[in-house]
Amino acid sequence: MPHPSPEIILAVITTDLTRVSGGGAPIFRVESQDELERVSLYLSRILEGAIHDLENGVYVIIGH
Template identity: 55%
Template structure:
């Protein structure tokens, strides 16, 4: 029986910590866009999720 997460936001990757407040998932800060993209892809692979770009400097990884 699988008791893992079925959906929801698993992680957030941003360069601007002021754009993300509160919440119940880990937030990863990147120093530049290249690192942000790399972190997003690695986390999506590790967490078996999908990266979504909000086009405001914030990526989030979720599982549908």
């Protein structure tokens, strides 16, 4: 049976590397909130995914 949720994390963008670890998706380390938002927007357009905010300085790009 296929996995019930087809959602995949395509990329992780963070200002704080201690908040993430390992996993299948590439992690992008950025310096500021501004850069965080900009890089997230670029990646979401490139990957055709949606940007989600985990509210701890980590953004994820999800393919829906």
